[in-house]
Amino acid sequence: MILNPKISRRSFIAGTAAVGGGLALGLQLPFGPTVVRAADGSPEIGVWVVIRPDDTVVIRVVRSEMGQGTITGLAQLVAEELECDWSKVVTEYPTPGESVKRKRAWGDFSTGGSRGIRTSHEYVRKGGAAARMMLVQAAANQWGVPASECAAANSIVTHGPSMRRVSYGKVAEAAARLQPPKDVKLKDPKEWKVIGKPMKRLDTRDKVNGKQVYGFDLKLPGMLNAAIKECPVFGGKVKSFDVARVASLKGVRKVVQVGDSAVAVVADTWWQAKTALEQLPVVWDEGPNAKVSSASIAEILKAGLDAEQAFVGNQAGNAKQALAGAAKKIEAVYAYPFQNHVCMEPMNATARYTADKCEVWVPTQDGEASFAAVLAASGLPADKCEVYKINLGGGFGRRGAFQDYVTQAILIAKQMPGTPVKLLWSREEDMVQGRYHPVMQCKLVGGFDAANNLTGLHMRLSGQSILAAVRPAILEQQKGRDPLTFQGVADGGEHSIGYSFPNLLVDHAMRNTHVPPGFWRGVNINQNAVFIECFMDELAEAAGQDPVEFRRKYMAKYPRNLAVLNAVAEGIGWSKPAPAGTFRGVAQMKAFNSYVAAACEISVQGGNKVKVHRIVAATDCGYAVNPAQIERQVSGSFVYGLSALFMQECTVKDGRIQQENFNTYQSMRIAQMPKVETIIVEGGGDVWGGIGEPTICVAAPAVLNAFYKATGKRIRTVPLKNHGIELV
């Protein structure tokens, strides 16, 4: 029934070539490809699937599991098309080294930008479908019947006319010898049985009994432990350090310089290494950056708000002219700080180096980026390098593009050839050697005509470019512009603005700092959502209109943005008064090709104690692969977003980050957690949206807008602790 398909008219079906007869012919070629085997000898049925003789289904996943549920979601996609028994599914990570040998057979490893599922759903589903077709064909060949008379379900191939049945494990060897089909048809979403269902995560049990091994927990025979300190002033270098002072301390094996900017102590245990490192006198050459402070950075950004030169990110009509002729203008300046990812598991990597082999075990969001770091730091060719991925204790963007800890681990291990060295960062090191959420200021000017119609809007960003520091080649292609800066307010693409204004200018005065910026979960949508969505409330008030009604006027061309806005407005009961003593706010945004909105109800005691009672959040990600995990990502996003809004800022003094631990860089606790109601909207379409990041950005503006309703105070700088405002 499945292998004799009608050609579907639907656009999501991959490949337009006919399948069926031609495919069956191809599969019956007598000499198939060489069987590729997994480590335990079980055959691969295409690169994504291994079937063991006991019917265990091994699904390959190259995106990294860091809590977001991607291994379960990606396995669902493969399993759906494979028609396998979900209870027999396990997953495994192919290694980056294997990927290199096999010409990137599994594609991109990068697990950032909420792209795990949205950018690979098609080829992993095809992998599952191709494997199913091969298994069915192998069974048909065994019975001497046409494959078209056979069907697969629940890891069993059945021949309809004779009702003969065989399990996948029994035909896997034969299937592995068949030529993979070239044309693979995917199911209509209406036929999905595993995708779209709240399948239980595949990785829960070991996370409740202490058995899950994180990078921090790794044990290798003969392994030593390293603690590291890099110059706290970014760009600074090691001048000298006094090995003799710690060399004789118990457990200490070696004190080494790491690159030109860090010093590490290697000891029997990490506690010994850490305590010795604290006693090690190090003299730094801090360089000119030691003069930089938060205030000096803020001054530079402030000047950018009115600078002549700026990169244009979005332009419609002539905003400056419209503003010059406006009957009424309002203006506001916002600011967003440096923030650290603070993964619960600090950065770490374990390396073993010899002249013949360099191996690294690392919790990484991008195995290929780790592999590149191994090549560069070891100096060895690709066939002598390998990376073993470990599930992450949080990633949030810190562990993908940046592999500094991998480089460090190798540079240490190279000084002790043959000995595995586990490098663990202390929380303090993790806090002061981050890749921080970029710092940004924003001046917004809106103009109205005499009838209170918005005639123009200018949004001037001034601040740091992530890509200038991380992907300078993109800036070269863009003549200096960082297109990522405009996430959420761009003129198109996966982060396009959800409003049509008659005259609009969004531009960016790039003001880079010595503090290294990074991709912080959500990236530039976080500050841009605060800027545009809070200012939309300011504009609505200036126009004397309801914030939701005001937004709707400009959203006619953005039906999916509008749909999630309407969903949260309805969910929170916007058309009716808020419960006594509570106040509401909303925000909406398109990010990572998903459409998200939030509406909240808060109360404020004593003018500064904010209780968020309830948040209704809507997400349209196209297709909801695992709604239970989406709900968890969405409610968790408010912990990330509200912690950032209320509590988190990394300040700079004498060129270094001042916050060194959770006591000065707080994160929400359960008592502060609002009730989150998640609405999933499945808008369908060809383009799938991401889940891990988008919702975070609507948390802050929704609460800030409600705070204004409650108090009459517009707060335009984050975090709120700087205003004496706390989350209770």
Added chain:
Amino acid sequence: MIRLTINGKTHEVDVDSNTPLLWAIREQVGLTGTKYGCGVAQCGACTVHIDGLPIRSCSIPARVVAGRKITTIEGLASGNTLHKVQQAWIDHEVPQCGYCQSGMIMAAAALLKEKPKPTDADIDEAMTNICRCGTFQEVRAAIHAAAKAA
């Protein structure tokens, strides 16, 4: 040498007098389910039970608890039977990255021992662990479910 009694077994460990219990458990005894998150008793990832009470093991020297009854996440289940908190955690799919969950579970188990039917306010007071993935909504639901379980 100090003598630690962990999950019913006695371990002689050779640590200096300032070594925190956390690192004795992880590096000397070799039980790595108890996590390091901050080292300053903020995040709670290192929570273990000492004579049944939840303690942040990163901030107490191992020598201080010599001879006391220490329980880690590895010792919470009774043989193959999970503790009701662990079972509720599975049923409600609480963990995301999971790194903080050992400490979260140990805190919840201690809470239920002290208050078998905790209110939301009790949970707010007892559960001060940090979770960056933001599993709090599921944590609360799972604690209430575990309280209902016999």
